Amino acid sequence: MSQEVHKVGDDDYADAIGRTQTTHAVIAADRVEALAATLDLESVPGDTGTVPPGWHWLFFNPFVRRSHLGPDGHPKRGGFLPDVKLPRRMWAGGRLVYHAPLPVGPTVARTSEIANVAVKNGSAGTLVFVTVRHTIAHDGAVCIEEEQDIVYRDAPAPGAAKSRPAPAPESAEWSEPVQPDPVLLFRYSALTSNGHRIHYDQRYVREEEGYPDLVVHGPLIATLLHGLATRSRPQQPLSRFEFRAMAPLFVDRGFHVEAARQENGDGLSLWAKGPDGELTMRAEAAFRP
Template sequence: MSDAFDMSGLRSWIGRTRVVEDDISLAAVRRIAGMLDQDPDSYRRGSALPPHWFGMFFADVARQSAIGPDGHARKGEFLPPIPLPRRMGAGRRARLHGVLHVGDDAAKVIEVAGIEPKQARTGLIVVLTMRQTINARGKVIAVDEFDAIYREAVPPGTQSTATTPIPAPADEAWSDPVLLDPVLVFRYSAVTWNGHRIHYDADYAREAEGYPGVVQNGGLTMQLMLEAAMKRAPGPLLGFTARLRRPLFVGQTARFCGRAPEGGRMACWVAAPDGSLAAEMELEFAA
């Protein structure tokens, strides 16, 4: 597998770091609150933010001339030059040590933590793991590891193959139906400065990547899972793990479900319209 391309060159990226600074501005916070259907005016300078909002700041801002054909920054700009054309989020593991406040001068240290080629049922993939450490007010706020999967191109005119569907659990204690509204997806992409064309360009999604339509943003799916779970939180959030199983598509209505908290933990998941498991998450809370 690793002979398919120069893994030694790619692995030289492991351990590389860079820093993205951000001021946690009132305007940005209010845009996020409005996007998540909260009262924007409930936030003021100095307000503590929900602990799971840290991932919606610190965007990579590439020059327009550095954008690749998929809407991301070209490989080698911010991320390793993995020579597979299709990139999708796969999962996260986060530990929370504090919260951001409106007005913080904060920074995210980004480290290339792993690059691993694998032979999947759908062909060669490479899993890229990025470790992100959020700092503010002289202390660590969160450590977040994010996995992205790079995949081979699909032949023109063919559909992207997905993993074999797994039925979503049927023992939920709560369930929230959520319309994956195109305006919500647009607003999330704007807030996070995500230009990936599969999230707004239906022709590109179908013709270049083999999807049946515009793809729901996986980061938004995870954020909505967190929002749903935090409505039932038994205590302060300490961390979470998440995995994206199958793509969802804009315009669908998905069910965000979960079990009652037990022993400081809560399991939640997303059921696609066909009843398959689209995403899952486990959250850990302080007593």
């Protein structure tokens, strides 16, 4: 990463860079099966006894004590994650390398490091991007490497104009509809131990964060794109996946996950298309030969 600027106002985030944390999780079969049911799949896809790509987001999110939660329902900032003062947190994207399947059953370690903090100007004010580098290893062998981008934004200015998302591509070779009902959002929050109120607390999301309705989880959309990628190439294991969340999706507003062969490459380009045809997430997937 090349960004050098870690300051917003008087806050200097340089100290946070390089901070590490290790979390352990039992890769429990019942949780993996519960996600299959939540995604309305007949069974867990892929090889028996392994976690499908993207499903590792089920694990490693600790249930902290209630008194240690911040106003958004996430653990208070200033522990592992830097104490960014901007109130609205979103999952902005990530880059994943799948080295080996994550086995179901054992207790597995995830080591996390704050890789970068970048302050940028967005269309509606300051954005602070925190990039966390995760390594998930079992028995000394790395299974997954991931860089996760979390973005923090200012509260919306009253009457501020909304930025207009770009249209999604019209070149889909694969397209699947998704109906994000409140039960899907609730079950995904529960399964991923995610207390973020933007996914279930309608008063909070409207009054405090200024969104029109409950927000669909970024990792859920990325998981659905992973699923489309692996179904489109059943013979080839996924080796890399990168994605960027471009605009939010909301509860009860149907959207599509779509894919096409890459124009310049052997992999797939994928995206989520919102209810008005807008591009809400884009992704690239690479596969082993």
